[in-house]
Amino acid sequence: MPHAHETLSETVQRLSRDRFTRFGRLPLQGFQTARERFVRLDPEATRLLLAKRGEMLDLLDDETVREAWISEHVRQLGEVAYRHNQFLSPADIDSSPAAPIYRELLARLRTALAAPSSLMPLDQALQPLLAAHHAALWRWSTGLLAERFGDSLAQPVCSEYRAELQLKVLGIHVQQLAEPILDLGCGEGAHLVRHLRTLGLAAWGMDRLAAPDHVVWQGDWLDADAPLQPQSWGTVISHMAFSNHFQHQHLRRDGTAAAYAARYMKVLEALKPGGRFAYAPSLPFFEALLPQQRFQVTRRPVAGTAMEATEVLRRT
Incomplete structure (x- = not known):
């Protein structure tokens, strides 16, 4: 649930950053094998969506908010890609636009939230959505690496040294x-x-x-x-x-x-x-x-x- 003095939009972005931190630091193969964990929404996020369903729909209908969320997700994805391969340049990442991935995610999330809650528990309804999102991120990541380096899993060591x-x-x-x-x-x-x-x-x-x-x-x-x-x-x-x-x-x-x-x-x-x-x-x-x-x-x-x-x- 939102922290003290935190707006709903800020809470969504905080939960998103936490999710990026948890899954973004995995090696690519680890991200692929973590699919079952990825498709299960965090309990805090599930409770938030259930308690604030109407407010979330209003935010998702607000184009300014929606595009700001998409831009922030794309920025975080770029950071994750760079951590995995330090030889990726901003131009490399920009050449493979990721915004459509997040635009699709938010559109499907809105559809799921707007559906009558009696049809299916929300966490179950979101699993196919998150599975499709996981697959889209995998295709984006491996496609970018294959195009730039000829290897869909190219991950040179990117270490911080003492x-x-x-x-x-x-x-x-x-x-x-x-x-x-x-x-x-x-x-x-x-x-x-x-x-x-x-x-x-x-x-x-x-x-x-x-x-x-x-x-x-x-x-x-x-x-x-x-x-x-x-x-x-x-x-x-x-x-x-x-x-x-x-x-x-x-x-x-x-x-x-x-x-x-x-x-x-x-x-x-x-x-x-x-x-x-x-x-x-x-x-x-x-x-x-x-x-x-x-x-x-x-x-x-x-x-x-x-x-x-x-x-x-x-x-x-």
Whole structure:
């Protein structure tokens, strides 16, 4: 039921977010095998629909509310897709519209709520609706991955790493970091940013999935310009993030490597003279093109891996 001071619309959105959290963090195969759980509505949601049937019908008939719900569901689905495959871009997700899936869901929900309650208990009436919705989400997810990667279950590892491990991989000693510090692709938890701040360092982060607050920007590094103003950072760090994606796009026939190259140069211009851009994996195909009179490139092997880490010093 609604929490104190919570409108019915807000309650619906809260329950939806809870459902996304529960099912969205499953691997794709896990989502498929969780079908039986997916088609059973949560008890709180069932009680809400029964108690507020008339109000729910009014909300579903309100086009503004309905479209707002659809937009929010599509946004959350995009976040889930990105968590499953970090190489999906916003353009990839936008190319496979999900709004019709949720428009159909709400239309069928309205029909079920409008039917006489004597015909069938509501939770039973909703099971075929949720089963069809589960199938539609499965088709959307696997179709998107198959189109972009040739594999309907393509799920590269998308992990958040301990702050200490990130520093070790990059070969960074905290006492040598020039402030202020930007972690580009800091991850949802911004672990390194918060670790550095506990050490008294001026650190900020940016990530598509991070909740924005006073130390983190939420945004895509190809679009967000606010964090990358000229000569604003002493150090920019990106562990298994920006350069990983740049490398991936470089290897794709239809990749956006040119956009990444332009953004890489914008990162370098955002460094103060004497500032450093530290990242892994290395990008030798692009680093070789940097003008040596302006930038000094240092690569070092990462112990226990076939990977190298890079540090680019801005000379002037």
